[in-house]
Amino acid sequence: AQSVAQPEDQVNVAEGNPLTVKCTYSVSGNPYLFWYVQYPNRGLQFLLKYITGDNLVKGSYGFEAEFNKSQTSFHLKKPSALVSDSALYFCAVRDGGATNKLIFGTGTLLAVQP
Amino acid sequence: DSGVTQTPKHLITATGQRVTLRCSPRSGDLSVYWYQQSLDQGLQFLIQYYNGEERAKGNILERFSAQQFPDLHSELNLSSLELGDSALYFCASSVVEGTYNEQFFGPGTRLTVL
Numbered sequence: 001a002q003s004v005a006q007p008e009d010q011v012n013v014a015e016g017n018p019l020t021v022k023c024t025y026s027v028s029g030n031p032y033l034f035w036y037v038q039y040p041n042r043g044l045q046f047l048l049k050y051i052t053g054d055n056l057v058k059g060s061y062g063f064e065a066e067f068n069k070s071q072t073s074f075h076l077k078k079p080s081a082l083v084s085d086s087a088l089y090f091c092a093v094r095d096g097g098a099t100n101k102l103i104f105g106t107g108t109l110l111a112v113q114p
Numbered sequence: 115d116s117g118v119t120q121t122p123k124h125l126i127t128a129t130g131q132r133v134t135l136r137c138s139p140r141s142g143d144l145s146v147y148w149y150q151q152s153l154d155q156g157l158q159f160l161i162q163y164y165n166g167e168e169r170a171k172g173n174i175l176e177r178f179s180a181q182q183f184p185d186l187h188s189e190l191n192l193s194s195l196e197l198g199d200s201a202l203y204f205c206a207s208s209v210v211e212g213t214y215n216e217q218f219f220g221p222g223t224r225l226t227v228l
Binding site: 105 | 116145156162169170172204206208215217218219221
């Protein structure tokens with residue numbers, strides 16, 4: 001079965017510093033990976049996805065993610081964190097078969113201190 | 115704004131009652147997904163519809179049912195409600211099934227069962 005793991009419940013970073021939110025995956029076949037962000041009292045917003053091709057994927061709001069097949073990881077990164085980036089971040093993997101349903105990780109709360 | 119709308123935003127009801135949650139997908143999207151977000155279970159896939167037909171089922175209780183109408187809006191029916199059904203229910207949509215397109219999420223319906 002497809003799954004993703006987010007090993008950190010919370011990540012703290014100072015504004016202006018680089019940030020990394022970790023995600024590892026376990027899939028049979030090719031991995032199709034996604035990052036979503038959830039702001040308080042809001043729905044999930046799509047940030048980026050990896051389907052195939054370049055291992056460095058660029059997304060919305062200055063975020064990027066690095067796909068590493070040997071380490072089965074898909075870490076979310078940003079060179080310079082903003083206070084407004086503080087939110088809950090979810091890594092997800094597309095389930096196999098004809099459906100496009102997503103399997104989500106447990107989420108990582110990113111707190112950016114001014 | 116993702117283009118996916120959900121009503122109502124909040125719903126407070128009592129145990130044993132029945133409620134209906136409504137979702138309108140983005141214009142042109144044929145696939146609708148329902149997810150449940152709770153503190154203990156995280157984000158879990160419930161059910162998917164594509165152009166009016168059920169496509170996939172996840173961890174959906176027998177007390178829950180859904181359908182997608184000819185105008186593509188979808189309804190999630192929750193009956194014999196229990197305290198543990200209190201959660202945030204999200205609807206998402208995507209263009210087609212079986213592809214690698216991202217899903218766009220609505221703002222959610224927060225259900226509180228007292």
